[in-house]
Amino acid sequence: MIVISPMKDKDIPVVVEIERLSFKYPKPEAVFREDEHKYLVARDDEQIVGYIGIEKILDEVHIINMAIHPSYRGKGIGKRLMQHVLNDEEVFFLEVRVSNEAAKKVYEKYGFKVINTRKEYYADGEDALVMRRIPNE
Numbered sequence: 001m002i003v004i005s006p007m008k009d010k011d012i013p014v015v016v017e018i019e020r021l022s023f024k025y026p027k028p029e030a031v032f033r034e035d036e037h038k039y040l041v042a043r044d045d046e047q048i049v050g051y052i053g054i055e056k057i058l059d060e061v062h063i064i065n066m067a068i069h070p071s072y073r074g075k076g077i078g079k080r081l082m083q084h085v086l087n088d089e090e091v092f093f094l095e096v097r098v099s100n101e102a103a104k105k106v107y108e109k110y111g112f113k114v115i116n117t118r119k120e121y122y123a124d125g126e127d128a129l130v131m132r133r134i135p136n137e
């Protein structure tokens with residue numbers, strides 16, 4: 001059974017490991033420590049299998065990032081994290097690599113639409129798509 005809860009201090013090493021396995025330029029542990037309150041973790045039988053970071057900026061909610069441990073992908077855990085954070089009152093936005101088909105699929109499924117491209121947003125020169133979700137749009 002998947003259980004979602006706020007990230008605690010002791011969860012950070014596992015979250016950092018999943019981050020390392022998931023991204024070309026992983027965020028260092030210090031960033032997770034500073035932003036501890038912004039993260040939620042998903043557990044499967046006590047084992048942390050994924051996380052999502054969200055941050056409120058003015059009246060919009062920014063999805064900072066989301067990752068699922070490679071061994072647990074494709075089992076609906078990413079969708080569970082999205083369902084947990086989304087609501088029909090606030091506007092949500094995020095950036096995603098143009099090449100990241102899996103993530104785009106999840107976001108599109110939950111009503112995110114591409115509104116902009118940020119040229120060379122990532123350190124390797126890849127563009128980011130800015131996606132936004134407006135309630136009931």
Ligand SMILES: CC(C)(COP(=O)(O)OP(=O)(O)OC[C@H]1O[C@@H](n2cnc3c(N)ncnc32)[C@H](O)[C@@H]1OP(=O)(O)O)[C@@H](O)C(=O)NCCC(=O)NCCS
Nearest residue numbers: 022066067068073074075076077078079096102103105106
């Ligand atoms: C993106 C990510 C979080 C998705 O998590 P997940 O738990 O594997 O996704 P789910 O199992 O909930 O799948 C959600 C939907 O996305 C689609 N999807 C998942 N993996 C996919 C893939 N590799 N290619 C295409 N579509 C995919 C599925 O079709 C699924 O919809 P369905 O149930 O209607 O079939 C995960 O792949 C991941 O951690 N990737 C590396 C980190 C990353 O890129 N994070 C996003 C940064 S913006």
